[in-house]
Amino acid sequence: AVNGSRLWQSLMDMAQIGATPKGGVCRLALTDLDKQGRDLFVRWCEEAGCTVSVDRMGNIFARRPGRDDSLPPVIMGSHLDSQPTGGKYDGVYGVLAGLEVVRSLNDMNYVTEAPVEVAVWTNEEGSRFAPAMVSSGVFAGVFDLEYGLSRADLDGKTMGEELARIGYAGDREVGGRKVGAYFEAHIEQGPILEIEGKTIGVVTDCQGQRWYEITFTGQEAHAGPTPMVRRKDALLGASRVVDAVNRIGMKYGPLACATVGLMQIHPNSRNVIPGRVFFTVDFRHPDDAILKAMDGELRAEVERIAGEIGLESDFQQIWYYAPIKFDETCVAAVRKGVERTGHSFRDIVSGAGHDACYLSKVAPTAMVFIPCIDGISHNEVEETTPEWSTAGCEVLLHAVLDRANA
């Protein structure tokens, strides 16, 4: 019912924008390349007969009217931004699978009861601007607009400025409207489906997350004449926290994840004892109580380590959301789609955050996962197959029809 090779071709076309040497994509949120990706998406949607609107967070909605256009829309979507060395499918797949559903409905001259929309959410990755999923968060009322627009990158440029610069500061109000259902198709980004030989993951839950920003301040001094015992080495402190974060992740395993992904060393000179280090911590667990326990251990470790080296420490939890359960009706719609299409499947908990997590606060929501090779994502070598891609889109189509015609 869907045109899998058209979908695959669109994925490959979009992957040209920001293509990296190792076959991946660098299309950071609100850069010129992000604008190019958005422009291409908008053109494709207009060619498919959709009406396109943009809200004040730069979220894009491409609408295909329903028979009763006053009904709340069923929205499909995900994001077009990537990690600095990201893959071709993370986010893009959910957006273009949504577009392929629209194109397929057009091919069949099929009119849904409720309107159907394809959404692109701004800055889902949280790489250039933290936290992740900020614009779907504003849409869902989790963050206010001012918070969203004021998120700044490491150079101090804000999302508001950058949206205006690339011409995607729309005038539509962010959220505040009824959504019939939200479905997001995505690569799993982990190894489970492939290991178990399943084509579809029916996502029932998402892990909770806590993100932290920590700054250790010690004292810059000369690496030569400064005795070891007089040092206040901020990098030594940060390094011990990296090790502690890993210990906490292992301790609460196998479901816990604990990562330090970003670190900035000041002044970052070979023969200067680092005086200041800024770094981040990313904690995840499907059980909120365990996530809380991990938080407590981190706080204790950071205090202990700062104390033993004599560092000042600034510790901020900058993001938190509790584990999320998706809507039973929407999950059932996905499951029905799997049954109709006959693909192998299993229920799965998402290890990554998705715009669906926030959409679930204001709309019945579920997700469809497809496998990715070796479970690798946030990496240029991220890969999936045309067969899996087609299968996920078929399931998405059926789930959407189930809800749009309900």
Add this chain to the structure above:
Amino acid sequence: AVNGSRLWQSLMDMAQIGATPKGGVCRLALTDLDKQGRDLFVRWCEEAGCTVSVDRMGNIFARRPGRDDSLPPVIMGSHLDSQPTGGKYDGVYGVLAGLEVVRSLNDMNYVTEAPVEVAVWTNEEGSRFAPAMVSSGVFAGVFDLEYGLSRADLDGKTMGEELARIGYAGDREVGGRKVGAYFEAHIEQGPILEIEGKTIGVVTDCQGQRWYEITFTGQEAHAGPTPMVRRKDALLGASRVVDAVNRIGMKYGPLACATVGLMQIHPNSRNVIPGRVFFTVDFRHPDDAILKAMDGELRAEVERIAGEIGLESDFQQIWYYAPIKFDETCVAAVRKGVERTGHSFRDIVSGAGHDACYLSKVAPTAMVFIPCIDGISHNEVEETTPEWSTAGCEVLLHAVLDRANA
């Protein structure tokens, strides 16, 4: 005999170039600011009647003729480049104390037997371009010219390109001439003189150094759905090495120093397990055998840590020099200078590397240290006093006269 307030004023004037908010200096080697500093120095030297020449490494020599100008010159000098957040005295003091000696000789219409020169050595700090002391090293024949000119910063710009860009790629041959004696005045950059209440450090030795560059390569992957046990986290590995480096420094203390000052994380995104980390290690000890033992422990630790996480490791020792003993006659000349001027003093081993280390390979060499407040250097708050500054310059004058009239 010297004009201490003129010297202090020159230090303050030079400190305007690249002045930082916290009272320090950022004048990285071969930047536009380095050029400004060099231009000011050259103007001052010409005003003092010196003939200025520049060699192919950008080393500057300002010459005051001697009675017998065919005698090998007595050279005073140090460097004008700084750390990214450096102080006003590190290097600059030795250069401007040399200039003050020349100005004082002019004031007294004093003609030395041998000519006297003030030298500025290019890129002593080793911060923008590694290693440190590279151009005095070329002068001394420790490095060849091609090696010196091809040193590249982290953006890939070479010293040769940058010398040409700022107009300091001179045409004089680097080194290859006889030097009667070399004296370098410098702040101690450590706490010993101040703690012991001594005004002058008679530097007899310099610690040896070993610098390393290490790259750990693991696998970038998503911080959420990637189980802890499947990770190859390059930052976890680098962090464990930072801790190991500290342990090695403590173990061979109190004289050992061991520092990781620079680290670059790739892709440096909060929710990506770091796939590659580049970092440096700086080891120092006054005893070459211990420095060798530290080297052995580092190699073993890096191998062990890479193995336990499953990282590929690229390990390079990029710089090494054995501990250095200065020339007895020159050290005696400094000691005589201290006796004549009546300042308190002690013999001292330099913890930092200095251009004098390399000059000692081709010329009788010694150094004069003055205290700095709290022993802090490579820090914007680096401070000394006008009294100490004057005292060091007086000792320098006497040591130079001793050798120039020998």
